[in-house]
Amino acid sequence: MKRLKVAFLFNVRHHYPDPNDLRNQREADYDDPQTIDAMQSHLSDCGFSVLPIEADENAYAQLRENRGAIDIAFNYSEGLNGLDRECHIPAILEMLQIPYTGSPPLTQALVLNKGLTKDVLRSHGLPVVPHRIYHEKAEICDPGLVFPLIVKPLSQGSSAGITNRSIVRTLSELCDQTGRVLESLGPPVIVEPFLEGREFSIAMLGNPPKALPPIEPDHSKLPEGYERIDSLEVKWIFEESSEMSNYLLCPALIDDEHWSVIEGVCHKTWHVLGVRDLCRIDLRCDAHGKPYVIEVNSPPGLLPPEVSMTSYFPLAARSAGISYNDLLGTIVETACQRAFASRGTKHA
Ligand SMILES: Nc1ncnc2c1ncn2[C@@H]1O[C@H](COP(=O)(O)OP(=O)(O)OP(=O)(O)O)[C@@H](O)[C@H]1O
Ligand SMILES: [Mg+2]
Incomplete structure (x- = not known):
């Protein structure tokens, strides 16, 4: 049987983010070359024929040249330039009529803007x-x-x-x-x-989505002198160090009533913003335990376990019994079902 041809779109980091140098943090959302290589191998292990394409200025030409051979694009790109950069690759893929994983351009541009995202959510009664x-x-x-x-x-x-x-x-x-x-x-x-209460990150997968087990950073484990937030120092230094093992709790202990409120907020947020296939929603509670949406991550980070055991989405998937390869496979399958069902044919 012919293997599914998957174009893997990504952005590569050239500098590791440095908490002491804000300028050096521009590429924080990109991935190290070894992460990209590893993700590519995992996609191959899933049985796909993988065409890696760096999501830079040459991406359009490469996608146009290969559009006839590509069955679906795995959009892991963050975008290069401008405040709307996360919508660039989805917009190109729409123009070329190549099906792709994840959300459409309008959603991608919106969720990268934390202010407008909240304006839209507020207008729909979300906290x-x-x-x-x-x-x-x-x-x-x-x-x-x-x-x-x-x-x-x-x-x-x-x-x-x-x-x-x-x-x-x-x-x-x-x-x-x-x-x-x-x-x-x-x-x-x-x-x-500043919301001082508990923080939760909810990975959502599928159409309609299912919430994977919630992740909670245990801020009480942070060293003296560190603010109780997932700052750059926490994500890039402490989370990766052995002294911070068990900093991320998954599944977080949440009582049923609280969980049903959080899950409800996440599902409504997904629908209001027009998210597709997958995203990760960050929430934080006030002093009374009321949860608020902080931001929506699309695409969410998907670092393989050999690179990081603290990448949130794969961590939530593991907790649900979904291996890393199964996660990648499910994302592709979910997007294929959605794209081919609505379009009828591969490139229609
Ligand atoms: N309003 C808030 N009140 C309390 N803490 C907050 C608030 N906004 C952000 N934080 C803290 O800062 C962290 C990072 O904020 P935010 O999620 O907006 O940034 P980000 O860079 O988009 O994160 P991600 O790594 O999820 O992409 C949060 O995980 C949380 O700990
Ligand atoms: Mg966040």
């Missing part, structure tokens, strides 16, 4: 905290600010720009941290209330 967007420091003069706040780049992932200094408790700290992020990663910056 999100209020936020402010700043393009320059001079805009910060709001007497209504209630501290503590958290300062984040509007359109980054993997905690780029989110460090131990991101929680601010005074106007002067807010100005300083906003300035730092603006200078290094560029505008805009999003500022929102």
Whole structure:
């Protein structure tokens, strides 16, 4: 039987993210060459014929040249340039009528913008905290600010720009941290209330989606002096170190009532944003335990176990008894079923 031809689209990192150098964090969402190689091998192990394509400026030409041979694209790209970069490859794939895994361009552009995502969710009655967007420091003069706040780049992932200094408790700290992020990663910056309660990350898979077992970072395990957030230092240094074993709890212990609220919020978030196939939704609770959506990750990180045992989506899958290869296979199968059912033929 002919093997399914899968074009694997990815972005490669050239610098490991450095908590002390914000400029160096621009590629945090990309993957190391060994991760890309490993993912490619796993896709081959799933029985696919894999065509690797780096999602750079040459991607369009390569996809156009090979479109007749490609059955489906595995879109693991983050995009190269601009605030809407995660929609570039899906838009190209739509133009070339190549089916692909994951969400369409509008969803991809939206979820990379943490402010607009929350505006849309809020308009559908979903729980999100209020936020402010700043393009320059001079805009910060709001007497209504209630501290503590958290300062984040509007359109980054993997905690780029989110460090131990991101929680601010005074106007002067807010100005300083906003300035730092603006200078290094560029505008805009999003500022929102700091939620001090439990944090959950929910991997969602399928059409309609199923929530995989919830992940909870145990902030009480963080060393003295570290803010209780999944900052760059935490994700890129502590999570990977042996001293932080068991930092990520999966499945997190959540009582049924709380879980049904969280699951309901995640399902509605998925539908409102037009997500397809897979995503990971990050939520955090306030002091009373009420969960709020912080952000939506699409595509979510999918590092193989030999590279990282703390990559969230594969961790949640393992906890559900789904091996890494089965996870990749399920993503492709899910996307094929959706794409071919709705389109009727391969490239129609
Ligand atoms: N409003 C908030 N209140 C409390 N903590 C927050 C808030 N926003 C973000 N955080 C903390 O900062 C971390 C990173 O924030 P966020 O998920 O927005 O960044 P990211 O870079 O997109 O992350 P990812 O690695 O999931 O792509 C969260 O996991 C959480 O610990
Ligand atoms: Mg997050």
